Amino acid sequence: SQTIHQWPATLVQPVGSPLSLECTVEGTSNPNLYWYRQAAGRGLQLLFYSVGIGQISSEVPQNLSASRPQDRQFILSSKKLLLSDSGFYLCAWSTGGAVETQYFGPGTRLLVL
Amino acid sequence: AQSVTQLGSHVSVSEGALVLLRCNYSSSVPPYLFWYVQYPNQGLQLLLKYTSAATLVKGINGFEAEFKKSETSFHLTKPSAHMSDAAEYFCAVPGGNKLTFGTGTQLKVEL
Numbered sequence: 479s480q481t482i483h484q485w486p487a488t489l490v491q492p493v494g495s496p497l498s499l500e501c502t503v504e505g506t507s508n509p510n511l512y513w514y515r516q517a518a519g520r521g522l523q524l525l526f527y528s529v530g531i532g533q534i535s536s537e538v539p540q541n542l543s544a545s546r547p548q549d550r551q552f553i554l555s556s557k558k559l560l561l562s563d564s565g566f567y568l569c570a571w572s573t574g575g576a577v578e579t580q581y582f583g584p585g586t587r588l589l590v591l
Numbered sequence: 592a593q594s595v596t597q598l599g600s601h602v603s604v605s606e607g608a609l610v611l612l613r614c615n616y617s618s619s620v621p622p623y624l625f626w627y628v629q630y631p632n633q634g635l636q637l638l639l640k641y642t643s644a645a646t647l648v649k650g651i652n653g654f655e656a657e658f659k660k661s662e663t664s665f666h667l668t669k670p671s672a673h674m675s676d677a678a679e680y681f682c683a684v685p686g687g688n689k690l691t692f693g694t695g696t697q698l699k700v701e702l
Contacts, residue, residue: 510688521694522635522681529688537689568634576685577623582634 501569
């Protein structure tokens with residue numbers, strides 16, 4: 479069966495520090511991968527998605543970036559965190575395009591102070 | 592672009608009462624619609640999915656949703672609420688390579 483992992487589960491970082499969040503999927507090949515952010519009162523915002531290794535589409539211009547170095551690994555990064563980067567970050571995978579069910583990881587709660 | 596609107600950011604019901612969570616889609620008829628649920632401090636999980644095969648869709652945990660073209664709606668219902676249904680519920684519609692989510696409805700179930 480397929481599983482999705484995210485780490486760390488929680489993170490407290492000072493403003494201006496770097497960020498690296500990791501997501502890995504097991505039990506499937508060539509998944510579509512997604513990064514979302516939930517900020518208080520702002521719903522679920524798609525940040526990046528990837529349909530293959532090295533292929534990243536950005537949905538929202540900001541100080542975050544994403545990379546997919548391996549088929550089932552998706553990394554969210556920042557060189558310098560802002561206060562507004564605080565939120566709950568969710569990784570998800572699907573077998574194909576947007577009409578397919580997305581399966582979400584447990585999330586990473588990030589607090590930038 | 593396709594979008595969905597969820598009316599009511601917070602809904603409160605008594606245990607055993609009917610649950611009704613509202614979702615309306617934008618004017619063009621979508622071939623697919625989703626409802627996801629998010630329990631506290633967890634990721635989202637699929638409740639049910641509309642694929643144009645049937646207008647009444649049954650999902651997990653006793654939930655169902657009915658696609659009504661005349662009302663551009665896809666409301667989520669459950670006949671009898673349980674305490675374990677307390678969560679946030681999201682309606683979503685696909686467009687291009689991505690899924691667009693509604694702003695969510697927080698369901699509170701009271702004794």
